[in-house]
Amino acid sequence: MTSPTGSFKAERLLSLDVFRGMTVAGMLLVNNPGTWSAIYPPLQHAPWHGWTPTDLIFPFFLFIVGITTELSLRARRARGDDEQAILRQILKRGALIFLFGLLLAGFPFFTWPPGLPGASFGERVIDRFEHWRIMGVLQRIGVAYLCGALLTWRTTVRQQGVILAALLFGYWALMTLVPVPDTGVAGRFVLDKPDQLLSAWLDRTVLGVNHLWSGAKTWDPEGLLSTIPAIGTMICGTFAGRWIARQELTLHERLVALFAVGALAMMVGLMWHWVFPINKSIWTSSYVVFTAGTGAVTLATCMWLIDGIGLRRWTFPFVVYGTNPMLAFLGSGLMARCISSLWTWETGDGSRISAQGFVFKTVYASWLPLREASFAYAVSFVALWFLILWAAWKRGFVLKV
Structure with a gap:
């Protein structure tokens, strides 16, 4: 196993930081509208089956976690780190x-008025x-990372x-063939009924x-059973990380393969959708394959633009976001909870406003149509967090786990 050279490492990290930064900024954009009653359709999740650009954000993040896990493990072994030290770091x-996800879900640790x-x-x-709430986005990332990293650490590619x-x-078999307790109906007959699925029964x-x-x-959309295929998204990312680290290949060869395999995975996911629909809320197998393919194509596009033809001037905002994703996730989540639910007061008519x-x-x-106003608020929230992350970036502060 060859380790990346210094120059490749710098280029690779820039591409990944941009990809990750786009993902994190997108997450803040879709999670913080001015009002949930007026949102542009691409910035909403699909109601159930199907997908929108918003439904790509979470799997992209898991895909990137897989890439960085593979590259980190490769680098640590190249410099001779002890295997038990690597294991302890993975577990920690x-x-x-x-x-962190559990604490964010519980914040502020009391039920607030009203x-x-x-x-x-x-x-x-x-x-x-x-x-x-026990499960959630960070909780799923933690479980998927732990399982995927242990597999990367101990098992072969095959x-x-x-x-x-x-x-x-x-997972496909469990969700479609196994009769759901209490009803006795196989999952394939109730795939359009969220509360009647095997995953819902297990969570309850x-x-x-x-x-x-x-x-x-x-x-729960981040429930127990649907976390199993999410581990698959993480594994797909480790495969991509292993491929882009192959120094015996030219950048062109790596990009061609990423584009080709990504496009093929997207087609397979779309075909699988016919029998096991693409669905983020239950993280279907078709969703894993489709989003992993889309992630590979997006990564290849970033590498082509940044490393291939040298277009880097546009990348800075995403680099700032991408170098501090945990601070962005936790900080923005805490801020959103404070300003939307915790910091409220009574108005003159007796109602409460946040x-x-x-x-x-x-x-x-007060001056924009409702949907445009909601979008403008979300963009302002993203811009505010860019300034916060930029200040942290200038001081070299990165929240690491």
Whole structure:
């Protein structure tokens, strides 16, 4: 196994930082509209089956985690790091990512007004713990990283390919052929009914309805069973990372392969969609293959523009975002919760308004049509976080796990 040269490493990291930065900035854009009642369709998730550009963001991030995991492991072994030290780092990082997600889900650790009117602060704390969502985006990333990194650390490429196939085909079989307890109906007959799927039953049984996504209450889009194929997305990223690190190949050869394999995976995913629909909320096998292919094509495009023809002047904002993704995710999540739910006050008519609602109505909706105002607020949120991350970047501060 050859290690990347210094020049390749710098170019590779720039391409990855740009790809990752685009993904993180996109995440902030779609997660922070001025109002959820007025959003452009491409900035919304697909209602159930199908996909929009928004549905590419989460799998892209997992795909990138797979790439960086492979490259990091390769670099650590090249410099002679102890295998047990590598293992400890994998276990620690996976646990910390999961823990950060769990803490973000529980913040601010009490039920805020207007929930539980008349309740004491202690009762609000207890209620929050009783309704603390266990799974979530960072929790899924933590589990997928842990499993994918351990596989990359200990298994061969051939074994990883077999495991990937087993995950995707096994999940397909579980979700379509196994009768769902309580109903006895095989999953293929209820794929359009979120709360009747095997994955929903497992989440309710193991996690409990009080600890699921509040937007559904009977199932969780980052639930237990659907995390299995998400590990497959991570593995696909490790394959891409292994390919772009092959120094015996020219940049042209690496790009051609990434474009070709990515396009093929997209077609396979679209064909699989006919029998097991592309669906982010249950992370279907067709969704894994399609989004991994789209991720490979996007990565190849970044490498071609940045490393191939040298167009780099446009990359700086995404480099800033891409070098500090954990700070962007955690910081923006905490900020959004504070300004939309925690920082509220009563208005003259007795109703309550949040800081986010006040800014949106005063600065944006007062003169723009509602949908344009909502989009402008989201763009402003992304710009604000660019300034925050730029300040951190100038000082060399990166939140690492």
